[in-house]
Amino acid sequence: RSEGIRVPGIFRAVQVCAEGDTLIVPAVYRLGRDTIDILHTVEALKAKGVSIISLREGFDLSTPIGKAMLTMLAAVAELDRSNIKARQMAGIAKAKGKALGREKTIDDIAVAIWRKENSASIQATAEHFGISPASVKRACKAA
Numbered sequence: 001r002s003e004g005i006r007v008p009g010i011f012r013a014v015q016v017c018a019e020g021d022t023l024i025v026p027a028v029y030r031l032g033r034d035t036i037d038i039l040h041t042v043e044a045l046k047a048k049g050v051s052i053i054s055l056r057e058g059f060d061l062s063t064p065i066g067k068a069m070l071t072m073l074a075a076v077a078e079l080d081r082s083n084i085k086a087r088q089m090a091g092i093a094k095a096k097g098k099a100l101g102r103e104k105t106i107d108d109i110a111v112a113i114w115r116k117e118n119s120a121s122i123q124a125t126a127e128h129f130g131i132s133p134a135s136v137k138r139a140c141k142a143a
Contacts, residue, residue: 010030010031010032010041014041014044014048017045017048017050018048018050019048019050020050021049021051022051022052022053023045023050023051023052023053024052024053024055025052025053025054025055026054026056027054027055027056028054028056028057028061028070028073028074028077029073029077029081031052032074034078035071035074035078038074038077039070039071042061042067054070057073106129106135106139108138108139108140108143109143111125111129111131111136111139111140111143112139112140112143114128114129115136115140122137
C-alpha cells in the first residue's frame with residue numbers, strides 16, 4: 001500500500017474517490033488507526049482533490065482550520081484508544097485465575113431438592129429462600 005494507509009476500507013475509499021468528490025465519515029477516528037495514519041489518509045485524499053467532512057465533529061477536514069482541528073482530535077482519539085486498551089489489559093490481568101462476577105450465595109442443589117420434595121412452585125421456592133424466581137430457575141437448571 002503505497003500511501004501508508006492501514007485500514008482496508010479507508011484504503012479502498014482513497015482508491016475509489018476522484019477529484020471533486022466529498023468523503024463523509026461518521027467521525028475522525030474512522031480515518032485511521034492512529035494520528036499519523038489519519039493524517040496520511042487526509043493528505044492522500046487532499047492530494048486527489050477530495051474533500052472530507054466529519055459528521056461528529058462537524059467540519060470540513062480539507063480546510064486549514066479543519067486540518068488543525070483534525071490533528072488535535074486525532075491525537076485525543078488515539079489517547080482515548082490507548083487508555084481503553086490499558087484499562088482492558090489491567091482488567092484481564094486482575095481477572096486471571098479468578099472467577100468473574102459476584103460470588104455465588106445460593107446453594108443450587110438445596111433449592112432444587114427443596115422445590116422437588118415440597119412440590120413447590122417457582123414463586124413459593126423463591127419466597128422460601130428469599131431469592132428471585134429467576135434465581136430459582138437457574139438453580140434448578142444447574143442442579
